[in-house]
Amino acid sequence: MILFPLFLIMLVIAGCSSKVDTSENERGKEEVDGLAPLEKTEKVYIAEDGAASGAGFYIANEKGYFKDFNIDIEFVTFANSDDMLPAVASGKVDVAGGISTAAFFNSLAQGIDVKMIADKGHNIKGKSYFTFVIRKDLTNEIQSYEDFKGKTIAVSTNNGVDDYIFEQMLHHGGLTRDDVEFVLMADFGNMLAAIGNGSIDAALQIEPLVTKGIAENIHERFGDATDYAPEAQIAMVLSSPKFLVDREEVALRFMVAYLKGVRDYNDAFGKGTGDKDEMIDIMTKYTTLKEKEVWKEVNVTGLNPNGEMFIEDIKNQFEVYKANGAIKGDLNFDDSIDTTITERAVEILGEYE
Structure with a gap:
């Protein structure tokens, strides 16, 4: 007589538990910014060394924007960019930050296939980093x-x-x-x-x-x-061609999340409408600058909330290095710059004013 009601109670509890799990699964598949999360968790490797210009990556990771799309981020470091670029080109690393140098352009001119896809650093007028x-x-x-x-x-x-x-x-x-x-x-x-x-x-x-x-x-x-250099492109987000083509849906969601992080950064440090203290907490966690009070005073790296690069300046830098005799060979910028994913991400998010 006692066991029967207990059995019924257990069935009720199991039924409730089943309903909770289903609800959670359904929430996990809800669209974010008009995009459904990926069906399974995808790992994305980012080559980043704690530079302040990586703010978009750090903020998006801490705010859960990557996880919203079922993307798991892993940061990897390299001794130098010479080691990093082949890893990006081969797809061992999906995304990286690149600084404009003659060595970087020489690598591209010599056949290293890496794409420049978005802004990762420029000076803000009157507040140069x-x-x-x-x-x-x-x-x-x-x-x-x-x-x-x-x-x-x-x-x-x-x-x-x-x-x-x-x-x-x-x-x-x-x-x-x-x-x-x-x-x-x-x-x-x-x-x-x-x-x-x-x-x-x-x-x-x-x-x-x-x-x-x-x-x-x-x-x-x-x-x-x-x-004297109002539109100097200092650093760029680089991507593996395999990431852009073979994992296009992952790359699109990655870029949407990244730009959301960049926009939070601009809200806080630019417009003054975001939670600056929260952004500073994130930046002190990921970068070498740990003093929160200093973060309130410094001029921060400019990061375009729509991911736009100063493409003409990138080309001009190449020509200057070449004129100095530091570059051997030519570079087809139509092959090296691919902003398609970034433009699609902006279409989803809308232009940032």
């Missing part, structure tokens, strides 16, 4: 870009995007390389120390060291990089 700084004691002496003549200037690369920005500044000031003393200094921290001890006069510096040097009364920001 990296720009020139001058020694504090030279602020009265250097009043214009022409006044850099005869000065010792540190730059982190030769035939890289920083070197390209350096050349744009010289041209803007009516100067040539012969008019200044170029110092190759790969470590930005060493630049700060060198300005502090007076061994260099100026440097093309990067955040947060721009803000740090100002706070420590070592240097002053000089102008803004957009004075």
